[in-house]
Amino acid sequence: MSGSEVKKDEAISSEDRRSPNSLGHTETLPPRANFKVGVDNVIFSVDLAQNRLLVLLVMREREPFLGKWNLPRTLVRQGESLEEAADRVLASKIRVKNLYLEQLYSFGGPGRDPRESLEPYQRYLSVSYFALVRFEEAELIDNPAGQVAWYPIDTLPQLAFDHSKILEYGHRRLRNKLEYSPIAFDVLPDLFTLGEVYQLYTTVLGENFSDYSNFRSKLLKLGFLCDTGVKASRGAGRPASLYRFDAEAFAPLKNKPLVFI
Amino acid sequence: MSGSEVKKDEAISSEDRRSPNSLGHTETLPPRANFKVGVDNVIFSVDLAQNRLLVLLVMREREPFLGKWNLPRTLVRQGESLEEAADRVLASKIRVKNLYLEQLYSFGGPGRDPRESLEPYQRYLSVSYFALVRFEEAELIDNPAGQVAWYPIDTLPQLAFDHSKILEYGHRRLRNKLEYSPIAFDVLPDLFTLGEVYQLYTTVLGENFSDYSNFRSKLLKLGFLCDTGVKASRGAGRPASLYRFDAEAFAPLKNKPLVFI
DNA sequence: ACAAAAGTGTTGACCATACACCCATGC
DNA sequence: GCATGGGTGTATGGTCAACACTTTTGT
Numbered sequence: 001m002s003g004s005e006v007k008k009d010e011a012i013s014s015e016d017r018r019s020p021n022s023l024g025h026t027e028t029l030p031p032r033a034n035f036k037v038g039v040d041n042v043i044f045s046v047d048l049a050q051n052r053l054l055v056l057l058v059m060r061e062r063e064p065f066l067g068k069w070n071l072p073r074t075l076v077r078q079g080e081s082l083e084e085a086a087d088r089v090l091a092s093k094i095r096v097k098n099l100y101l102e103q104l105y106s107f108g109g110p111g112r113d114p115r116e117s118l119e120p121y122q123r124y125l126s127v128s129y130f131a132l133v134r135f136e137e138a139e140l141i142d143n144p145a146g147q148v149a150w151y152p153i154d155t156l157p158q159l160a161f162d163h164s165k166i167l168e169y170g171h172r173r174l175r176n177k178l179e180y181s182p183i184a185f186d187v188l189p190d191l192f193t194l195g196e197v198y199q200l201y202t203t204v205l206g207e208n209f210s211d212y213s214n215f216r217s218k219l220l221k222l223g224f225l226c227d228t229g230v231k232a233s234r235g236a237g238r239p240a241s242l243y244r245f246d247a248e249a250f251a252p253l254k255n256k257p258l259v260f261i
Numbered sequence: 262m263s264g265s266e267v268k269k270d271e272a273i274s275s276e277d278r279r280s281p282n283s284l285g286h287t288e289t290l291p292p293r294a295n296f297k298v299g300v301d302n303v304i305f306s307v308d309l310a311q312n313r314l315l316v317l318l319v320m321r322e323r324e325p326f327l328g329k330w331n332l333p334r335t336l337v338r339q340g341e342s343l344e345e346a347a348d349r350v351l352a353s354k355i356r357v358k359n360l361y362l363e364q365l366y367s368f369g370g371p372g373r374d375p376r377e378s379l380e381p382y383q384r385y386l387s388v389s390y391f392a393l394v395r396f397e398e399a400e401l402i403d404n405p406a407g408q409v410a411w412y413p414i415d416t417l418p419q420l421a422f423d424h425s426k427i428l429e430y431g432h433r434r435l436r437n438k439l440e441y442s443p444i445a446f447d448v449l450p451d452l453f454t455l456g457e458v459y460q461l462y463t464t465v466l467g468e469n470f471s472d473y474s475n476f477r478s479k480l481l482k483l484g485f486l487c488d489t490g491v492k493a494s495r496g497a498g499r500p501a502s503l504y505r506f507d508a509e510a511f512a513p514l515k516n517k518p519l520v521f522i
Numbered sequence: 523a524c525a526a527a528a529g530t531g532t533t534g535a536c537c538a539t540a541c542a543c544c545c546a547t548g549c
Numbered sequence: 550g551c552a553t554g555g556g557t558g559t560a561t562g563g564t565c566a567a568c569a570c571t572t573t574t575g576t
Binding site for chain 1: 290291292293294296297298336337338339340341342343344364366367369370371382384386388440518
């Protein structure tokens with residue numbers, strides 16, 4: 001508390017403690033950096049048929065890193081927001097109706113792009129976005145600007161730039177998001193079985209995150225899934241009820257800390 | 262599953278499904294935006310003597326928004342990382358030894374800065390950072406570039422640009438971080454009483470987040486606080502034990518989901 | 523003595539985990 | 550029948566919230 005006088009209900013200001021000796025020590029700083037701003041997308045999907053978590057990659061068609069894979073990316077256009085740019089790259093690679101998209105992190109340190117050494121004082125900043133889409137619905141667009149492919153998260157090729165780091169960051173976010181927000185229902189079909197939800201969770205979080213019957217009762221107790229009564233027969237075994245995500249029942253839970261484990 | 266053939270252990274590629282008609286629909290896009298990249302800091306501290314959550318603001322000394330308050334900010338310099346820039350602004354306003362700093366969010370939509378309408382095609386991107394510092398230790402630097410002040414979070418002045426939005430975002434992050442990571446111990450002194458920890462939590466999260474005795478036992482059960490045995494007398498009442506944060510005992514809990522409620 | 527703050531203990535409600543077990547279907 | 554997946558129930562131990570109570574100080 002010594003040396004921290006505070007007046008009730010007033011801002012504590014540098015004016016109050018101006019010392020006469022500490023005037024303008026104007027150190028010379030390097031000049032401002034010059035930035036190109038792009039958006040990099042980490043787009044995930046879950047292939048329920050094969051229990052694989054997939055990431056969308058694009059083959060580079062020019063230098064630097066020609067012939068290497070990287071994340072779908074673009075530079076931001078005039079009049080366009082960051083999220084619009086992210087939407088645009090996504091839409092240029094795949095066609096989907098339902099998706100979850102959110103900003104991930106910004107990477108802007110020096111040395112991210114080898115072109116920096118060619119164009120002096122040029123820097124490259126990437127605002128990364130994280131997306132989850134429905135695999136069964138996602139239609140790859142045949143792109144003149146390069147080959148596009150889903151890669152299983154556990155057999156990734158070497159990536160250009162610092163994209164492995166970005167991807168790893170996105171993977172961590174996916175696992176966290178799945179645990180405490182209902183993003184799974186953004187990419188599941190309108191009607192789904194609880195088995196499908198469980199499958200999605202296990203392929204992302206690993207086999208032993210929870211036991212099916214406990215997962216099931218926990219999820220139902222949250223109260224935002226409603227049983228349509230309709231049964232779906234998926235090959236052998238007893239037919240499962242089809243459920244629907246009830247957005248209205250979920251609304252009051254929004255912003256509340258939730259655990260979906 | 263229809264129309265989604267997948268080969269085991271191979272990427273699913275647009276090459277596999279190339280359709281001859283979908284070649285280069287080269288829509289004309291607007292040209293690339295031209296960005297200036299800055300860093301905006303939301304710097305919090307907790308005044309334990311008055312139970313107030315404070316934010317550091319800076320008075321603007323030039324247009325636009327001359328005379329209005331805004332967050333401490335700077336443009337990124339050559340050779341400097343984003344975090345280094347964030348550190349630099351912070352260090353130019355206050356002197357602190359201990360702090361917690363992390364990236365918050367990037368704001369880069371069109372129309373954020375009124376100068377955009379003057380310089381055509383110019384855009385302003387802010388990578389915001391969030392910091393928590395120890396109030397008692399933080400010494401405001403008498404800045405030639407403008408007045409600096411701590412403002413209580415509940416009596417903020419009007420802010421320039423979209424800084425209210427950034428600040429609100431930072432406030433939300435602070436509350437969340439406090440609940441599930443040990444950032445409080447980054448800004449508490451080396452030796453502290455459990456009452457001080459509780460006080461910090463209540464001024465950030467509100468009076469009714471938890472009862473003291475429950476908070477206490479929960480925190481101790483986590484096992485990374487060690488009682489030094491030394492007693493501290495703070496005015497009236499029974500003297501409290503001084504505790505120390507044990508980084509080694511905490512290490513195994515790192516990356517694990519924790520609740521500090 | 524009394525107030526104030528630290529610290530301990532108890533209780534009942536709720537929740538997580540690990541199972542065991544029944545149900546409905548395809549083959 | 551039997552394998553397969555869907556669905557229900559239960560027993561055990563743990564955690565959470567509320568609150569009563571004791572301890573140690575300053576005045």
